[in-house]
Amino acid sequence: MKRIAESTVRRLSLYLRFLEEFEAQGHQTISSGELASQGGTTSAQVRKDLSFFGSFGKRGLGYSVSALSASLREILGLGRQWNVIIVGAGKIGAALAQYKGFRERGFKVVGVYDTDSARVGRSLDGVHVKDQRELEGDVAKLKPQIALIAVPAEAAQPLVDRLVKSGVRAILNFAPTPLTVPKGVTLRSVNMALELEILSYALVNADD
Amino acid sequence: MKRIAESTVRRLSLYLRFLEEFEAQGHQTISSGELASQGGTTSAQVRKDLSFFGSFGKRGLGYSVSALSASLREILGLGRQWNVIIVGAGKIGAALAQYKGFRERGFKVVGVYDTDSARVGRSLDGVHVKDQRELEGDVAKLKPQIALIAVPAEAAQPLVDRLVKSGVRAILNFAPTPLTVPKGVTLRSVNMALELEILSYALVNADD
Numbered sequence: 001m002k003r004i005a006e007s008t009v010r011r012l013s014l015y016l017r018f019l020e021e022f023e024a025q026g027h028q029t030i031s032s033g034e035l036a037s038q039g040g041t042t043s044a045q046v047r048k049d050l051s052f053f054g055s056f057g058k059r060g061l062g063y064s065v066s067a068l069s070a071s072l073r074e075i076l077g078l079g080r081q082w083n084v085i086i087v088g089a090g091k092i093g094a095a096l097a098q099y100k101g102f103r104e105r106g107f108k109v110v111g112v113y114d115t116d117s118a119r120v121g122r123s124l125d126g127v128h129v130k131d132q133r134e135l136e137g138d139v140a141k142l143k144p145q146i147a148l149i150a151v152p153a154e155a156a157q158p159l160v161d162r163l164v165k166s167g168v169r170a171i172l173n174f175a176p177t178p179l180t181v182p183k184g185v186t187l188r189s190v191n192m193a194l195e196l197e198i199l200s201y202a203l204v205n206a207d208d
Numbered sequence: 209m210k211r212i213a214e215s216t217v218r219r220l221s222l223y224l225r226f227l228e229e230f231e232a233q234g235h236q237t238i239s240s241g242e243l244a245s246q247g248g249t250t251s252a253q254v255r256k257d258l259s260f261f262g263s264f265g266k267r268g269l270g271y272s273v274s275a276l277s278a279s280l281r282e283i284l285g286l287g288r289q290w291n292v293i294i295v296g297a298g299k300i301g302a303a304l305a306q307y308k309g310f311r312e313r314g315f316k317v318v319g320v321y322d323t324d325s326a327r328v329g330r331s332l333d334g335v336h337v338k339d340q341r342e343l344e345g346d347v348a349k350l351k352p353q354i355a356l357i358a359v360p361a362e363a364a365q366p367l368v369d370r371l372v373k374s375g376v377r378a379i380l381n382f383a384p385t386p387l388t389v390p391k392g393v394t395l396r397s398v399n400m401a402l403e404l405e406i407l408s409y410a411l412v413n414a415d416d
Contacts, residue, residue, distance in 0.1 A: 006406060013405045014386055040386050076405050077412035084404075095303035101384055101401040107408075146407055170407040172400075176309055178222055178248050186410040188403055192380075193309040195396055196292075197221045197284050198214060199354055199378040200315075202394040204285035 008049050012072055014039045015046070019069040029062040081106050083142055085168075087159055088150035089114040089122065089129045092174050096148055097124040110142045115155075139166040146170045153177035160187070216257050220280055222247045223254070227277040237270040289314050291350060293376075295367055296358035297322040297330065297337045300382050304356055305332040318350045323363075347374040354378045361385035368395070 018038040022030055032046040039046065050068075073079050084107050086093050096102075097112050112124055113132045122129045130138070147168045151159055156175035163171060164185055173179055173189040181187045226246040230238055240254040247254065258276075281287050292315050294301050304310075305320050320332055321340040330337045338346070355376045359367055364383035371379060372393055381387055381397040389395045 009406050009409050010402065013402050017384070038386060040388065075409070077408035078405065082404075082408055082411075091303040091306050095299040096400070098299050099400060102404060105401050105405065107401075107404050145411055146404065170411050172403055172407060176225065178246060180248070186407055188407060190398055190400065190403060192304070192307060192398065193313050193315075194218065194221050195380055195398055196290075196310060196315050196354065197286065197313065198217050199380060199394055199396060200285035200290055201217050201283070203290075203353055203378050 004052055008052065009076070011039050011041060011045070011049055013076060015049075016069055016072040016076065016078075019065055019072065023065050023069060027065055030065050030068070031062040035063075078106050081108055082146055083108055083110045083144040084146045084148060085109070085111040085113065085135075085139070085142070085144040086148045086150065087113045087132065087135065087163075088174075089116075089119045089124065090150060093148075093150035094124055096150060096174075097127060107146070110144055111138050113138075135162065136166050139163070139168060144168060146172065148172045148174065150174040212260055216260065217284070219247050219249060219253070219257055221284060223257075224277055224280040224284065224286075227273055227280065231273050231277060235273055238273050238276070239270040243271075286314050289316055290354055291316055291318045291352040292354045292356060293317070293319040293321065293343075293347070293350070293352040294356045294358065295321045295340065295343065295371075296382075297324075297327045297332065298358060301356070301358035302332055304358060304382075305335060315354070318352055319346050321346075343370065344374050347371070347376060352376060354380065356380045356382065358382040 015035050015038070018035060019030065032043040035046045036043045084102065086097050086109060089097070089112050093112065093114070097109055102109065109127055112127050112129045113135055114120055114129050115132045119129050120131050145168070147163050147170070149156060149159055149171060153175050156173065156177050157179055160171060160173075160179050160181060164181055169184065170186045171181065171188070173187060176191050176193055179187060179189070223243050223246070226243060227238065240251040243254045244251045292310065294305050294317060297305070297320050301320065301322070305317055310317065317335055320335050320337045321343055322328055322337050323340045327337050328339050353376070355371050355378070357364060357367055357379060361383050364381065364385050365387055368379060368381075368387050368389060372389060377392065378394045379389065379396070381395060384399050384401055387395060387397070
């Protein structure tokens with residue numbers, strides 16, 4: 001499905017963030033060295049990353065900030081709006097629904113769902129939490145491309161199956177459990193307890 | 209600093225989660241195949257992952273659920289309590305402070321800090337938000353091993369520098385910006401907008 005490595009996509013996304021800051025400050029060109037220092041990498045790596053997508057820079061002159069950021073936005077699929085639904089309106093789901101960073105980059109929350117009647121009807125930054133029974137009907141109508149799921153672990157796989165059956169092709173999972181999706185569907189997981197465990201592993205296995 | 213690959217630590221953490229469920233259901237042994245299906249990997253990979261840490265299973269009998277989970281907890285540094293502070297009590301920070309999954313695995317939130325006087329004094333699941341000026345004093349007193357930072361991008365690097373100077377050795381960053389730490393300090397980043405961009409990249413570059 002992916003033609004370039006995820007680590008490259010990750011760096012491109014960081015370069016874009018830096019280019020946008022640079023653009024806001026009125027700069028017109030940027031060197032691969034400046035991009036590298038921001039992305040925590042090397043000039044050679046920056047040139048290699050960008051070479052995947054054709055020729056951008058001019059030797060000695062650096063990259064055009066506006067041209068490069070426009071290209072990166074297109075490469076990353078950010079030249080358009082993505083409709084996002086959030087399933088699960090607990091603390092994590094509610095925080096996600098109100099996260100400004102999503103909207104700023106073209107990800108629009110078009111629906112939030114929960115099974116708990118105490119949460120249904122609440123407003124999260126202008127989006128009302130709806131009953132999860134409305135999920136299939138809404139997906140058919142709103143055609144969200146991306147679903148964020150923030151439900152208890154045991155509810156996650158049946159929910160993913162429902163979403164996939166309804167036509168959702170990209171899922172970001174916050175439930176602390178491994179999930180499976182069929183080919184053609186992209187699934188990513190953010191597991192905060194697991195991130196902490198990787199830190200605790202590093203602390204107990206520190207050399208010093 | 210790390211002796212085994214992060215991807216291995218990630219799988220060990222998933223195996224442990226599954227073993228704990230299995231233990232709760234009263235099972236005493238588990239095969240590498242059962243662990244593999246849960247971790248989204250193969251039996252051979254499971255055996256290889258566990259072989260890093262000595263011999264656990266008996267051929268044909270599988271692994272002892274209780275012995276293996278005890279060993280994994282020890283390997284992952286979970287046999288103890290870790291004190292965690294959270295800096296930034298906005299929506300993300302507040303959600304983190306109240307996330308039950310942390311406490312269940314031995315990560316105790318001992319302090320939450322913010323610079324915004326409107327947030328200082330609020331109670332988040334029994335922990336009161338304190339003024340960020342108290343950070344250094346509290347770190348000296350409470351000796352948190354891990355800091356979670358959920359502050360605006362431009363505030364993140366100066367904050368990390370303060371934390372490192374105070375003696376914090378592991379940081380989980382939720383600010384959408386790359387950060388640097390000196391050798392001997394472990395930094396991990398969770399960037400939700402970036403996760404969405406990786407999904408949007410996959411959507412626009414889908415083969416079908």
